[in-house]
Amino acid sequence: MRWLAALALLASPAAAVTCEDVDHLGASYTICDVGFDQDLQLFLRDDNGDILGSFSAVEAHTHLPLLFAMNAGMYHEDRSPVGHYVEDFVEEMRVISNDGPGNFGLLPNGVFCIGDTFKVFETLDFLAREPFCSDATQSGPMLVIDGALHPRFIPNGTSKYIRNGVGTFDDGTRAVFAISNEPVNFHDFATLFRDVIGADNALYFDGKVSRLHAPANNRSDFGWQLGPIIGVLPSQ
Template sequence: MFAKWTLSLWILVMVMPLTAKPERKEVDGITYHLLRVPAASVRVIWKDNAGKPLRTFPATTKFLESKGEDVQVLMNGGIFEPGGIPSGLLVQDGSTLHPVNRRPGKGNFYLMPNGIFQITAKGASVIRTDEYPLGNAAVTYAVQSGPLLLRKGKVHPAFNAPSTSRLHRNGVGVARNGDVVFAMTDFHSAKFPNLFEFAGLFRQLGCDDALFLDGDISQMRWGDGLKKPGNRFGSFIAVVGEATPDE
């Protein structure tokens, strides 16, 4: 069992550094890549200025750099349909590029309640889809996926601790101080979490609200990996800083 005081110490020291980089940590026998950043450094990206889905890490990196931002970490966003079309809501730079999806269906996305990760002028939050829109603040970035892992500290009612469905997963949560917390299992982990354990990870990391993003194909990139070919996705969640001016 990973000592809770050790994890708490990690939470305290993982304040956004000048250069964000995920930490590789073992929690309860599962190896994760973990990152904690301020909400102001997070973007949700799907399309370029011409309205074309970006699909890849290199294309998304190039697009953000063209906007004057220093891309530090990229992770695939929510579940998507053929052609890289988000399965649900996608808000980029204040524009709703794909509407919220409240339909029933099969698969992880439709395991109700599903949810939305969003950023407004008030900060980041994860909410149930049926709560959207929540409050009066305009949404700057948002992505819908499912299932919801945690809402107000409670684990999704469909999850159960003995589940044998152990898979590669990634997700996003919001800590009590407003920081955004990302987690993805390491491809070489000795074991993978079930959804109950994955929700519990975010609770250990100080989150009351968290959202499952995707499964087997999920990737997190930083450094030189940002410009290397990889899987094709729908949306991306980026951690950015101010670009260093050319000398």
């Protein structure tokens, strides 16, 4: 957690989001720390209802530069969200609570909620609590659940991809986003959130399509068009 304390000292509400490269279990990751006093939002469609799909399209839509952005949840071929999605209090997709094929259905999965705090909820807990969320995105699987790894993860898993996700803490004051800079398995990615970041709960966003926009680090990944995007805009 020493790196987190250092980032907190460097950060300020008007400053760019601070990202740091770290090594864990022989792989490189980039970790970005977002405080609750920063303007973190979800983005999916433009004013015509068309999917934005890229960091540059979000900036054109908002007429503001993104201080940080990342893909934020799995999506169908038409790039609509697979799971629960709320943007600016408007629900586009309901909560999906049943299991299913693919990583999304590897229960337990979860929901990242931007509300009175930043919070990753396990999906059934989210349904039971019905928290206030101005923005929310569901994905899966959960990486860390109340400090424990997802029970299906194995240390030497052979399925490796560039992966990204988000972790939160019980006080709800910050969200920490991470992306691997090389292919990693679920177990190693989850232990990054548990052991390095120290997140109480963490949620997997996606793999293979994972991308990061971090202009303060001179980085803006490109590739396939995206579905949901999460990003920080300058304070107005």
